[in-house]
Amino acid sequence: MQRLKTLIEPMISRWGVCHVKDKSICFSTYLLLLPEWCVEHIVVHELCHLLEPSHNARFHTLMDKYFPRWREARKETKVRARITANPHNKKL
Numbered sequence: 001m002q003r004l005k006t007l008i009e010p011m012i013s014r015w016g017v018c019h020v021k022d023k024s025i026c027f028s029t030y031l032l033l034l035p036e037w038c039v040e041h042i043v044v045h046e047l048c049h050l051l052e053p054s055h056n057a058r059f060h061t062l063m064d065k066y067f068p069r070w071r072e073a074r075k076e077t078k079v080r081a082r083i084t085a086n087p088h089n090k091k092l
């Protein structure tokens with residue numbers, strides 16, 4: 001069994017990325033700006049990509065199984081990202 005490699009880098013455009021072929025996941029250091037449950041959602045999201053690389057129905061089924069509140073967390077993460085990227089934006 002191949003071990004999972006995890007990296008943490010200052011990525012701006014993504015919270016995380018999964019490289020299925022070499023079984024590695026890279027997380028953005030900016031996850032520190034998110035609430036814990038949003039971080040959990042992103043970690044589960046990237047781990048699910050090891051089982052299903054695409055954002056298809058099977059992937060959504062996996063997310064429903066391992067993180068049932070993923071839709072809510074994704075929405076919250078998007079709102080937080082807008083605040084973080086543009087703190088003076090009054091249109092949220």
Ligand SMILES: [Zn+2]
Pocket residue numbers: 045049055
């Ligand atoms: Zn994804």
